[in-house]
Amino acid sequence: MVSSMKTWRDQNYYEILEVDPQATDEEIRIAYEKLKTTYSPSSPGIYALFTPQEMKEILAKVEEAYRVLSNPRNRNEYDLMLRGEKTEVTIPAPAPAISLHRHLGPAELREALGGEEGPFSGENLRKIREYLSLEADEVARETKIGRNNLSSIEEEDINSLPALVYLKGFLKAYAKVLGLDPYKVIEDYLARITRKGYQRE
Amino acid sequence: MYGEKREKNIWAIGGGKGGIGKSFVVANLGIALCERGKEVILVDADLGGANLHTLLGITYPTITLDDFIRKEVRNIEDVLVETEVPHLKLISGSLDILTMSNPKYTQKQRVIRHIYSLDADYIIIDLGAGSSYHVLDFFLVSERGIFLITPEPTSLENAYRFLKGVFFRKLRNLTSQYEVKKIIELAMDRGNPEGIKTPFDLLERVEGIDREMGALLKEEIRRFRPQLIVNQVRNRAEAEIGFFVKSACRKYFGIELSYLGYIFYDHNVYLSIQKGRPLLLNHPTSDAARCIRDITSKLINGGELSWSLR
DSSP: OOOOOOOTTTOOHHHHHTOOTTOOHHHHHHHHHHHHHHTSTTSTTGGGTOOHHHHHHHHHHHHHHHHHHTSHHHHHHHHHHHTTSOSOOOOOOOOOOSOSSOOOOHHHHHHHTTTOOOOOOHHHHHHHHHHTTOOHHHHHHHHTOOHHHHHHHHHTOTTTOOOHHHHHHHHHHHHHHHTOOHHHHHHHHHHHHHHHTOOOO | OOOSSOOOEEEEEEOSSSSSSHHHHHHHHHHHHHHTTOOEEEEEEOTTSOOHHHHTTOSSOSSOHHHHHTTSSSSGGGGEEEOSSTTEEEEOOOOOHHHHSSOOHHHHHHHHHHHHHOOSSEEEEEEOSSOOHHHHHHHTTSTTOEEEEOSSHHHHHHHHHHHHHHHHHHHHHHOOOHHHHHHHHHHTSTTOTTOOOSHHHHHHHHHHHOHHHHHHHHHHHHHOOOEEEEEEEOSHHHHTHHHHHHHHHHHHHOOOOEEEEEEEOOHHHHHHHHHTSOHHHHSTTSHHHHHHHHHHHHHHHTOOOOSSOO
């Protein structure tokens, strides 16, 4: 990507996310995740360049850019606008966060799982989700896990599960939404599917 | 590709913070380039804290940059010493702390001029810690200086400050116009009374004073493409810090940094330094040595890491 000597305030969504206008959905998602970490208040040393206020503004722009570019219809509209074939674009409203700092205690876990506290199998993850009255679509939107991948995870369908590196990321995101310890979930889940014969690197 | 004349690459390696492995990287990059059949000269410009020679197994350099600075020898080639690696030569740093840690401007210019005249495929300059003008000016001998950082917050903080210093120093050196110089100096302090908050504000202001100068500075910023190496990386998340720095540089300065790669934290580095033998010779197949070879091939081919590490 060529630097365009434009301040981030004037950059278009592709420039904000530092991706090529032809970037795939996956590239856009990776860029978004990285930028969120880069401009988070805990990003080491970055205060030497940006004020807290500027970082907040950059993050808001990154979120806005991702909301548009991650939605095929909005992205298409936006591309038309960049080419001057359209004058206005819809910016989707931020999705309401469905789980802020939820933490599921042992008592609730037992209630959700009919007396047990684990293991975190696909079936049990689904039970916990239903216990929290979360729709699969809602979870998919919040975690950016595709609806199909979510089903595969809950069904422990080893033939359609994604490669290990993605699977781990998905399990982590899913565990967070459910208020579970991500590492425990990943450990339990991978142990189960490995026994079932999952071996996608 | 470049005709008969030998393409000469000069890179200075700096990073603001001390103890992050600059000399270690310089020594081993030099060896890795020689492994690929290149002729390499390493210059220890860590004035006042030189120890590149030690890393190359030379305890007492017989002749150093001191001898050149004091004009006891006329040409910088006369202070070149051989190392145990064929085609790898060294200009040892000054060991005379009192006189040489603070050279005069003309002395520094003479050293830089002579470095340009050296005959080799690659010339790598090892810089001291800090962001003093000497360090910044040596870093700016080429458009493609190499920043070295480690994943610690202290290193990153210093690196960003160093980058800022380099950036403003570069712009300042480009103009002889008093008014423009003044405004660049003002801009270095974020709380300046002129309200110049970012490099972009500064460029706008310069354009207002002198349109041509503004365009020139912009062009120079576009051509300025420093490179980045992250040292002592323990996991993938730490390796990804390189991308964060790259993004911050784009968004803050409008400069494109090439992320060349990372070097794993490796106990063999410690062992080789203790032994006084370069890693690439002492532990040629270690993880860190492998990383250095990867970086070397990126350096030679002008490549960099892509956004997602797999």
